[in-house]
Amino acid sequence: HDNDAACPFSRQARSFDPFGVAYQSDPAEALRFSREDEPVFYSEAMGYWVVSRYDDIKAVFRDNITFSPANALEKITPATPEAVAVLKREGYGMDRTLVNEDEPVHMARRRALLDAFAPDALAEHAPMVRDLVREKLDAIIERGHSDLVEDMLWDVPLTVALTFLGVPDDDMTTLRSFSVAHTVNTWGKPTPDQQVAVAEGVAKFWNYSGDVLARMSAQVDAGKDVHGWMYDMIRQNRVMPDIVTDNYLQSMMMAIIVAAHETTALASANAFRELLTHRHQWDAICRDPALIPAAVEECLRHSGSMVAWRRIATRDAAVGGVTIPEGGRILMVMASGNRDPRHFENPDALDIWRDNSADHLTFGYGAHQCMGKNIGRMEMAIIIEEVSRRLPHLQLAEQELTYLPNISLRGPEALRVTWDPAKNPERQDP
Ligand code: HEM
Structure with missing residues (x-):
């Protein structure tokens, strides 16, 4: 992308690299920006659509x-x-x-x-x-x-x-x-x-x-x-x-x-x-x-x-409001979905008394x-x-x-x- 304004995804998203230090040392933390602001994005660095929120990951799996x-x-x-x-x-x-x-x-x-x-x-x-x-x-x-x-x-x-x-x-x-x-x-x-x-x-x-x-x-x-x-x-x-x-x-x-x-x-x-x-x-x-x-x-x-699992789109399909094109490769980061505050209260804390742990992905x-x-x-x-x-x-x-x-x-x-x-x-x- 020469023209940043035309691209819907942030620089951080486009350059997301799962072999980078951030993801390798803490995959959930590395996807925090995505969970918060751009839940489905295309990583040019890896050639995959990355999905990071709980409900979106579940929808893809389903x-x-x-x-x-x-x-x-x-x-x-x-x-x-x-x-x-x-x-x-x-x-x-x-x-x-x-x-x-x-x-x-x-x-x-x-x-x-x-x-x-x-x-x-x-x-x-x-x-x-x-x-x-x-x-x-x-x-x-x-x-x-x-x-x-x-x-x-x-x-x-x-x-x-x-x-x-x-x-x-x-x-x-x-x-x-x-x-x-x-x-x-x-x-x-x-x-x-x-x-x-x-x-x-x-x-x-x-x-x-x-x-x-x-x-x-x-x-x-x-x-x-x-x-x-x-x-x-x-x-x-x-x-x-x-x-x-x-x-x-x-x-x-x-x-x-x-x-x-x-x-x-x-x-x-x-x-x-x-x-x-x-x-x-x-x-x-x-x-x-x-x-x-x-x-x-x-x-x-x-x-x-x-921490992550893959799928490939067989047709154009919307996930989290973003259209993934036919043939698009998808990386679902379950480590991120499992820390989604929309589904798990205070998600970064380990809490063996939590009542919905078993919903994890x-x-x-x-x-x-x-x-x-x-x-x-x-x-x-x-x-x-x-x-x-x-x-x-x-x-x-x-x-x-x-x-x-x-x-x-x-x-x-x-x-x-x-x-x-x-x-x-x-x-x-x-
Ligand atoms: C599939 C994780 C232990 C056998 C899978 C998948 C994941 C996974 C993520 C893909 C699920 C999907 O596409 O929806 C794990 C984890 C384990 C574990 C985290 C341990 C903590 C085991 C064990 C076996 C096993 C002990 C023993 C035989 C399978 C099989 C599938 C599978 C056969 C394919 C099911 C299918 O595609 O229909 N596992 N697994 N897994 N796992 Fe496990």
Whole structure:
């Protein structure tokens, strides 16, 4: 724009860059100007329409025909020719999953795959989650210090995800090493050199997912009594191969590990950071664990792990009084919607007693709303229950937190905490 007067958007809006320091250090704060004055704007710097208010984000999520999710997992930083060559050489074939699939195929698949998420099915996983958390706590309880991410929060959701999928134990170790490459690949800004390394990581992840799938499919075909969501998918593939296709199985294998793992790990790390920073709220949940589900919800609102999500307009359509043209790419910043004072009173404050925390947009909304939301919630609640019961005297250590640079997934890479083992309640009352 040479002519500022002709452009409806402010300079700040036009130059909005989600890889800039402001958004990377605090996405909700970086969008305050937008929430207040220009709720839907076009960022020339990124080539996206940015939506920042609660009601507008919900309206976009609600209409998945006008606002298609097809671009949800598109690489935000286009691949370099070298990276493309690596993916081609390795036969990388990631295609649609559920989250970026259009109707009517999406709903048919979603329905075919819902059983594993029924409340009874989920309740069966709770003891496994608790055992895992206890094991992690046993390993550190006498130590007096920990990086909670490394010692617990990274590993528990990954093991839960792989167990939920039914992945054999032997394959879990290898699969552990792959997921970060996928996050950087989708939502990050790798340098040209990193692009090649990321492409290699992603291709390995893809091919290994194919190997695991082949082993799991053989079990199904041999009529073995095997359980897990991936096995459900394989069985549906045998019954309705046009809906649950072969490619879809392999794409889901890879996508779900990311969807279920890093989201929950980072949301848990954010929750500990916030609760320990707001000491009276931490102390309140230590005294009264019945507050934990509400605390989980408020942490997901205040500091969710999915801070932004994408859609693409399939026709000209108005959002918040602005017309987004057909083909317009949209970035909905849920971290901003979750701090919208039009919906949440005193929105910047963490308040576990708030009565509408659960309205947050961190799990998306509408036809594609997160299928795993109750697994994520259950894991976070169990982790917080166990840690607050056994380490109520936990303190955040002095530290500079770091975050993987990307536009969607947010949570500290490490979270160091300390405590005095002599004061562990179980020493007093074993
Ligand atoms: C979709 C966030 C945990 C499985 C989504 C979406 C978001 C999200 C933002 C897109 C929603 C939309 O387009 O409206 C999160 C967060 C989690 C989490 C913040 C943890 C705190 C999980 C877990 C699973 C899971 C544990 C386990 C399997 C899925 C699936 C979809 C999805 C299958 C696609 C649903 C569809 O398109 O129909 N999630 N997720 N997520 N998530 Fe999660």
